[in-house]
Amino acid sequence: MEKLFQDVKRASKTLSALTDEQRNSILLDVAEAIVAQQDTLLEANAKDLEHMDVKNPLYDRLQLTPQRLEGIAADMRNVTKLPSPLGHNSHQRTLPNGLRLHRVTVPFGVIGIIYEARPNVTFDVFALCFKSGNACVLKGGRDADDSNRAAVALIHEVLKRHNIDENTVSLLPATHEATAEMLNAVGYIDLCIPRGGRKLIDFVRDNARIPVIETGAGVVNTYFDKGGDLQKGQAIILNAKTRRVSVCNALDCLIIHQKRLADLPQLVAPMAEKQVTLFADSMAYNQLKGHYPDTLLMPATDDSFGTEFMDYKLAIRTVASIDEALAHIDLYGSGHSESIITEDEAAARLFQQKVDAACVYWNAPTSFTDGAQFGLGAEIGISTQKFGPRGPMGLDEICTYKWIIEGEGQTRN
Template sequence: MEFKLKETFENTRHASRALIELSALEINKVLLEIADKAIANTEFILAANQKDLDRMDHNDPKYDRLLLNAERITGIANDIKNVAQLESPVGKIIDHKILDNGLDISKVRVPIGVIGVIYEARPNVSFDVFSLCFKTQNACILKGGSDAEFSNIAIVNLIKEVLQNNNINTDIVTLLPADRSATTEMLNAVEYVDIIIPRGSQGLINFVREHAKVPVIETGAGIVHVYFDKDGDVKKGAAIVANAKTRRVSVCNALDCLLIHESQLQHLNSLSSELASKGTTIYADTQSLSHLDNYPKDLLNQAEETHYGTEFLANTMSIKTVSSMEEALNHIAKYSSKHSEAIVSENAETIAKYLNVVDAAAVYANASTAYTDGAQFGLGAEIGISTQKLHARGPMALDEITSYKWVIKGDGQTRS
């Protein structure tokens, strides 16, 4: 295909080669300056973000993802500072051996090179991706959605100003045009882009998987379950369900389906009381529906098959009654997107089985799935949450955006 963006890709590839020569001190200095500049330019960023918000319906589930405010910008800046404080994996020796013939062989961590990230209405991703890529001496090509166009332009311009002030080639971070043709070009840029990470809806991820010639790390949709076991603690369960569902309803680690053991249906009103106060719409199966007599009727609906296996990204969830742990495990196996899954139980044997059997990037016992996040895991920030099994799984941060190479040192050895 003809690449209209060929020169852009070439410039980023060329700029990436010089990154490996930067010292840790230089890298950390730039990251700290970007964090400070983000806070100092809060009003500038928010003005750009408001232009994007003005074009979106307040009821759109993406609205909360798109929204920036002073508190969120401070949080973003703190994440960048956390990344600066972390030790880079680049240059670490993973393995080392000296062979009988005297060859000294090391397996050493290195940057991947050029990382392309495609994302929708989440302008914070622009900061997160750059900080992680820069820390690991990778160049990045950002392809944000049109929903966040003004926000992304403002953020990348601030980053480039700091790079320019530090005499670093600004082509190490590139923001592509918001139109879809730019996505298609990057997906085919095999000579210039080493790996692509899509972040967004299942539709976006499917499109990237189906059309990319560049290798892809999938960050799948989050269809998240909490199983409230027959030995579950009601107080813990109520807090976990409310937090997992309502803390931020539009994020991928938010609860979508509560599985409840039939012996616990008597406690369903207690488990859902905070959901009711926060206006959560519920689609419940017949058994659980009959026990939600205290729940607001205008928020209560009969569940259909389509309500299981749905990532709502809104203040909406489903409830399914199960007769056994096995039924819960089968339901999760059928509908899970392998993102985050949780159990609430006081039975150690049941917990151990759940954590062992459930196939997901993150599995929880007696804790909210809201913790599936790179910063919460102590990774500084995240470039995405991988739901695949090759190369990386779960929150991806510094280690996951490096590769390795073999370094062999000899003294004239030749192979017979």
């Protein structure tokens, strides 16, 4: 494993010689290869899907389709259209002694990514890392190992055609031992980004000896205020919950003002068709009883709140004020994405000011928390921490900087 890390580190040193045009050309070739070799990629993905129950909500996250591969290729092409994040002079000044200071953006070097059953991440991470001059070490999960290996083989094939060191991207074995090696790769991996559930992120943070940016885990709430528009709310809540239930920006808890409880049955009615199970507190449960399928309506328990369901399940909490909604979010939210539905601008501004999360929405679903949707081309993860990057992380967030100092022979007293 150390030899692999050494090879990646060495490859990272060669990337600075490439121009942005060269990087873009290679990424466009990879995007073209994704579409041209989709049969190979889908065949590998089918092997992974054989081992997962189709009823598992994570099945959707694991599955590749021709349409999704087209989308992955399109995201990679979008990355090439973005300006290079490298070489930007973000701060410059001349000191009284005549020294000229410049703060210039540069790559981290080698970025390690640990992720679960998400084969699209392999391509997204490569695109962002390569565009920003970083090499990457990938550690996928067992569920997607065949898919990941096919993806990396395709990338290596394109890199070889361009005479680029294929160690620019390396895939580790899908084992716990490989994870441990990665988290202890001091001197080889400059930054580690885990993408997955709470258990994975906690394990990485607690065991890593290399720098870590926490991403991914999302306990997401949406507050339907007393001034909320019913038609807007119905569409926003349905999209946030059911667009893709296995992703981190999916809605987990609907908070509703008690003055709007009479509208709750209509607000959640479309979710019955999607077979969404509701875990409602006593006031909401009584309002929904007889107006929502009995088999899909359950009394909420203490565990219903603060849970990232990643499934067709939704908790409902009734509050008497916006302050009570804010307190609920403060207690149960994970700092990922939160939304308010209201026509009251004062309430919306208060919500935006008080909610402590990476992304705060007003009259829009949390499903938009995504690097591609934010115009970043793709994302390497969604940071829920406050130190360093926060929210969807694109090219700028995986660069650091160095100071360039120019003088005329000055010496310090």
